[in-house]
Amino acid sequence: MSRETYQIPTPSxxxxxxxxSGGGLxxxxxxxxxxxxxxxxxQYICGDCGAKCPLRRNELIxxxxxxxxxLYKERTKRMVQFExx
Amino acid sequence: xxxxxxxxxxxxxxxxxxxxxxxxxKETITNTVSTDYPDNYANEEHAWDKEAFRRSFKVQWHDNQxxxxxxxxxxxxxxxxxAFRRILIAEIPTLAIDIxxxxxxxxxxxxxxxxxxxxLIPFTGNKKGIQNWLGFWRKPAPGEDSYATTFDSNTVCxxxxxxxxxxxxxPPNSKDPKELYHNAHIYAKDIKFEPLGVQEKHFSGDxxxxxxxxxxxxxxxxxxxxxxxxxxxxxxxxxxxxKWSPVATASYxxxxxxxxxxxILGADAEKFAxxxxxxxxxxxxxxxxxxxxxxxxxxxxEGELKAVVxxxxxxxxxxxxxxxxEFEGKVKLGRRRxxxxxxxxxxxxxxxxxxxxxxVKTLKKKCQVLRPQVTNMVYTF
Numbered sequence: 001m002s003r004e005t006y007q008i009p010t011p012s013x014x015x016x017x018x019x020x021s022g023g024g025l026x027x028x029x030x031x032x033x034x035x036x037x038x039x040x041x042x043q044y045i046c047g048d049c050g051a052k053c054p055l056r057r058n059e060l061i062x063x064x065x066x067x068x069x070x071l072y073k074e075r076t077k078r079m080v081q082f083e084x085x
Numbered sequence: 086x087x088x089x090x091x092x093x094x095x096x097x098x099x100x101x102x103x104x105x106x107x108x109x110x111k112e113t114i115t116n117t118v119s120t121d122y123p124d125n126y127a128n129e130e131h132a133w134d135k136e137a138f139r140r141s142f143k144v145q146w147h148d149n150q151x152x153x154x155x156x157x158x159x160x161x162x163x164x165x166x167x168a169f170r171r172i173l174i175a176e177i178p179t180l181a182i183d184i185x186x187x188x189x190x191x192x193x194x195x196x197x198x199x200x201x202x203x204x205l206i207p208f209t210g211n212k213k214g215i216q217n218w219l220g221f222w223r224k225p226a227p228g229e230d231s232y233a234t235t236f237d238s239n240t241v242c243x244x245x246x247x248x249x250x251x252x253x254x255x256p257p258n259s260k261d262p263k264e265l266y267h268n269a270h271i272y273a274k275d276i277k278f279e280p281l282g283v284q285e286k287h288f289s290g291d292x293x294x295x296x297x298x299x300x301x302x303x304x305x306x307x308x309x310x311x312x313x314x315x316x317x318x319x320x321x322x323x324x325x326x327x328k329w330s331p332v333a334t335a336s337y338x339x340x341x342x343x344x345x346x347x348x349i350l351g352a353d354a355e356k357f358a359x360x361x362x363x364x365x366x367x368x369x370x371x372x373x374x375x376x377x378x379x380x381x382x383x384x385x386x387e388g389e390l391k392a393v394v395x396x397x398x399x400x401x402x403x404x405x406x407x408x409x410x411e412f413e414g415k416v417k418l419g420r421r422r423x424x425x426x427x428x429x430x431x432x433x434x435x436x437x438x439x440x441x442x443x444x445v446k447t448l449k450k451k452c453q454v455l456r457p458q459v460t461n462m463v464y465t466f
Contacts, residue, residue, distance in 0.1 A: 050309060075191055082185045082196060084204025084316075085326045 044071035093128050106342055109418040111407045119162060119422060147398075147426070154437035157340070158425045165448075166337055166425040172444040173335035175323035179434045180208060180215050180241060180294075182328070183222070183319040191310045199304060203245075203316060204328045206273050206301055207432040211292025215320075215434060218287050222319040235317070237282030241294050243316040245276045249306035266308055274299035276316065294318070297433030331440055333430040340424035341400040345392060347415040348382040354392040357416075360406035367395035398426065 041054045046063035047070030053063050055071070062069055096104075108115035123132045143159040158166055185200040192199075222239040225231055249268045262269040273296035280288060288294050304312065323330035343365070349357045350371070358366040368390040376387035383391070402420065406412050431437040 075189065077189060080187045080196060082187065082200035084182045084185050084200045085328070 043074050045074060046070075047072055096126070096129070105422050106419040107339065107422050109402060109404065109420065111404065117422075149438055151436050152431040152433060153429070154441070155426065155428045156441075158337075158427060160423050161425065162423070163425075166427075168448055169427075169441070169444045170335050170337055172447050173332050173429060173440055174330050176447055177331045177435070177440060177443050178216075178221075178320050178322055179329050179331045179432075180210070180219065180318050180320050181326075182206065182208070182243070182316050183321065184317040186315040186317075187313075188315065189311055189313040192304050192306050192312060193310075194304050199312075199314075202303060203276075203314075204326075206276075206303070207297045207434065208294055208318065209297040209433040210288050210294035212435070214284075214287035214292060219320055221321075237284050239319065240281070241284070241288075241318040242279045242281055243276050243294070243318060244279050245271070245303075245312055245314040245316065247271050247275055247306065248311040249308050251308050262305075262307075266306070268306055270302060271304045271306060271312060272299060273301040273303060275303070331432060331435050332437075333432050335427070335429045335440075337425040337427045339420035339422060340426060341397045341402045342417075342419040342421055343394045343397050343400065344417040344419070345394060345415065346417060348386075349392040349412065349415055350383075350386055350389050353411055354390050356409070357392045357406065357412060360409070360412075361403075362399050362401055364396050365394070365400045367393050369393050 039056065041056055044053045044055055045051075046053055046066060046068050048068035049063065049066040051063060051065040053065075053071060055061070061071055063071065104116075104120055107117050120126070121131050123130065125131060138160070141160040143157075145157040145159065146154075147157065148155040158169075182204045185203055187196050187200070190196055190199060194202075218238070219241075220239045223234045225233045247268045249266050252265055252267050255265045259265055276296060278288065278294040306312070321329040343361070348371075354368055358368060360366075370388050371383045371386045371391050373387055375381055375383040376385065378384075402418060404418065406416055407418070427441070429437045429440055431440055435443070
């Protein structure tokens with residue numbers, strides 16, 4: 001799979017965010033993101049106060065802390081590989 | 086045939102000294118090229134000879150610390166000295182960060198820039214493990230699995246994981262991000278070594294793979310930002326990328342010479358000493374013997390201070406002295422063409438004296454490759 005093709009954003013599990021990487025020499029194995037139904041929670045970041053807002057599908061786009069209507073997507077948790085040079 | 090031809094006198098030792106000195110004048114440099122090769126001087130041999138080299142070649146140590154060395158190679162040609170310098174910089178293998186896998190980076194520093202910064206951090210670890218046991222990694226061929234060539238014997242795995250949070254216990258009117266937040270600054274020491282396979286055996290205790298300077302700042306974070314990075318280190322050479330160079334710098338300079346041709350006395354002597362680095366020129370009283378000898382220029386100056394050259398090695402050859410009219414014709418500056426003062430500063434993976442020995446070994450290996458080829462070339466013609 002090429003890195004350049006469109007990829008569905010990864011729904012982050014609220015239980016354990018950021019622990020997707022496996023140790024050792026095989027980075028990159030991840031859960032398929034295709035099972036996005038109405039119950040999947042996506043994390044967004046408020047454009048005003050910076051708080052994390054978990055949102056479901058069809059929910060009102062609004063920060064629960066400050067009521068700001070601008071929400072940003074989180075950065076992908078997918079691994080990106082770089083040469084250190 | 087010219088009337089002056091015939092047997093020439095063999096060169097005097099002053100002539101030989103003079104030949105080895107690069108002249109440094111106010112605006113020009115003279116006598117820069119070596120002349121000691123066959124057919125350059127009539128009736129002189131100058132073919133390269135192993136025994137003659139063995140007799141004349143000298144190594145002098147000035148300073149030998151673990152990571153910084155200064156020494157002189159005397160009686161060697163510039164081409165060889167330069168070969169050593171270039172080998173030191175580019176052809177001695179070291180271990181450095183090569184591939185960076187970024188899982189998360191929400192800090193303000195871009196992924197590419199962060200990867201580049203990480204690559205330049207010098208690491209150290211058990212010398213035997215890095216130099217002898219660890220092998221070279223090969224880039225997988227197109228179509229091959231990306232990790233097909235990655236083993237514990239050629240890759241060192243590191244991990245950097247940090248999340249910045251507010252510090253609840255910060256003093257109320259503090260403005261220092263380091264007090265206000267946890268993990269505001271990420272340093273090289275936060276990169277943790279993850280031993281794979283049998284690496285534990287080679288890199289543990291004192292020999293663990295670690296940054297040589299633990300306090301290199303890698304990134305700055307603010308609350309809510311995080312880094313999650315996995316790193317693969319590989320062995321490589323300085324000719325591939327400067328991060329694999331084992332030296333901060335390896336350089337040489339030629340030994341400066343300062344010759345005082347006419348006496349410099351009194352206030353002039355003090356001014357003369359100020360034209361050079363500290364310790365290069367000393368001031369000594371004129372002795373009775375010197376004051377009595379006719380034609381020395383010291384007559385009647387007994388007890389006055391005169392300038393003498395004490396330690397020309399410390400001089401930077403700034404030529405300041407040539408700008409002052411009162412010293413015109415009284416001093417000659419130069420550099421000894423076959424006296425190389427090397428200075429090697431290691432980045433921490435090798436000891437600096439080991440580095441030079443390794444450079445000699447590398448040059449020897451190269452010569453062993455070249456020799457059969459030269460022999461073959463002679464056979465084919």
